[in-house]
Amino acid sequence: MHAWEAIEQSLTFIEEHLAEEISTETLANTVGLSPFYFQRLFKRLVNKSVQEYVKLRRLAKVIENLSDSEQRILDVALDYGFSSHANFTRAFKETYGITPEDYRRDLPMLNTFDKPEVSMNYVLVDEGVPLVAGDIVLEIQRKSLANPEIYLGLETAVHISEQIPAGESTGVDAPGQLWKRYHTEKASIAAILDTRVEMGMSHTEDATQGLFTYFAGGLAQNVQGQLQGGFVKKELPAGEYIVCKIEAEKFEDLVTVALDQASKYLFGTWLPHHNLTTEPFSAEKYYRDAKDMAYMEIWVKPLPQDSSV
Structure with a gap:
């Protein structure tokens, strides 16, 4: 053993x-x-x-x-x-x-502190090969985004020490609270939202301040004029991405335990073993129209190899 x-x-x-x-x-x-x-x-x-x-x-x-x-x-x-x-x-x-x-x-x-999947620290899968761990399935591959995607939502500053590492810090879940607020207030922009896709984006602009910005919102279409009610616009830029797809039986498990475990695997195991670093943001794309199984994706933008040395 x-x-x-x-x-x-x-x-x-x-x-x-x-x-x-x-x-x-x-x-x-x-x-x-x-x-x-x-x-x-x-x-x-x-x-x-x-x-x-x-x-x-x-x-x-x-x-x-x-x-x-x-x-x-x-x-x-x-x-x-x-x-x-x-x-x-x-x-x-x-x-x-x-x-x-x-x-x-x-x-x-x-x-809350989740039961960890310790085995994930000792398994390295190739691109496009599914990994089954506990009650989740994840798969990592590269994708190209031909055109930028525009999202409308809310954002807030979050203390890194209170949220990181994922699945280990305890206390009030600031991103989760922002999602609750977004789902309460999004009715005012519902006419220009594609309800099938939502995105959470974490962006670290200055780690020395101990903060990162978190955005929660929905895919937008035909955005025009001034945004009201504190809503902001975020763009998922066109370009090359590493994408970690995650599947779970229930949406509630997907956005908590499964997301925590997959994030740890992607950032703590898979990327370091492939000598890859990424731009200081990550995007969580949630697909609300999945019928047979809940799934989402983590999108990160790899830096050129010579920039990561």
Whole structure:
């Protein structure tokens, strides 16, 4: 068994026993490692200690239940191993910056810690070859965009430290909140939108400021005159792109867990192994008319090889 396979096995065990007491010794025994070596290996591959990871996964499950059921907050917390309301509230606020009561009242979009697909760090696929990992399928290929695409939407400045790395930072999901606002306000520009395609664009202009700009909007047609209501226009330029297509069973999984996992693979594994760097932006294209399976694409513009040295 490879080391990463042992950790993946332990992650599956954790998911199946989140409502129970989980000790490091038990996890180590399930994969045949000493507790000392298991903890070191877990921290290296998951970037969290065992107990911190368990806490974050429990909190993620609690959030699902707080938003989807009428259960009392204390009952949900007890169901997932928190010993008291005070203990749970402290952990929740330290992780997300708000109390459980604040969350249930306002239901903001939150960044929760996803179960990682450790195997993706050890698999390198060629262009055009699908990779199946967990519940998602991704495929990376090159595409040419002959003409620029125009999108209309909203944008906001986001603190890099609060959103990056994808799938690991916790707190209020600023891009997710922007999408909620866009879907609430887009009726005023609906006449010039193609509702089948939407785009989220991240653009880092000055990383020294610790901020990036995030845009959320829809594909536009026949844009004329002055934009009202805070809407802005963004262009996906013509040119050559590396495109990562992602498929998942449900749209909700696609835009959360699947997007996080695919982004990590594209930027952390695939591009570095191909000695490729990209311009300081990425575009997420969401296709709303998919019937059989939800899918989206991440578009990045590679820099010329001599510019990336």
